[in-house]
Amino acid sequence: MKIRCFSLLFVLVATSILTACGGGDVDGIVYPIAPDAGGELLYAANCQVCHASPATGGERQFDAPRHDADGHTWHHADRPLAEWVLDGVPGGSGVMPAFRGRLTEAEVVSIIAYIKSTWSAELQAWQTEGSQAWEDQRAE
């Protein structure tokens, strides 16, 4: 009986550890993504040529949407945004390349964190709430 209780406890602990890992905290990646300006150079090197700067604007190419308040990036939750950048935008024109293999998920997350850092506090709060709701639904 003692042994059985112990193994049950072990299974419970192991399950809760696995569940904690499934929450998105793999390789230090956490959703929703906290705004952070650190990904600015990665953005400039990989995204700006088409999307212009979310902070200072500028020329765009291929009609790529802006990531600032005038665009609609902030209408979407963080996880799907990262997935689109890695694997392509569903229903898109195919102009934007899928970045998987060129950028890691952590790099894509830091780029999204940079985009978010350029938004107003109000926009950040609204979009982060939506991103959290997305995560909650995913965990159910």
Ligand code: HEC
């Ligand atoms: C060659 C031009 C090009 C490059 C480079 C590019 N994009 Fe795009 N992107 C587009 C276009 C065009 C769309 C609109 C959807 C479509 O037509 O595929 C788009 C759509 C998106 C969307 C979905 C629309 C939105 O705002 O929610 C996101 C997010 C996005 N891009 C992020 C990025 C990020 C981040 C990078 C850099 C890692 C990047 N893009 C690089 C052209 C580009």
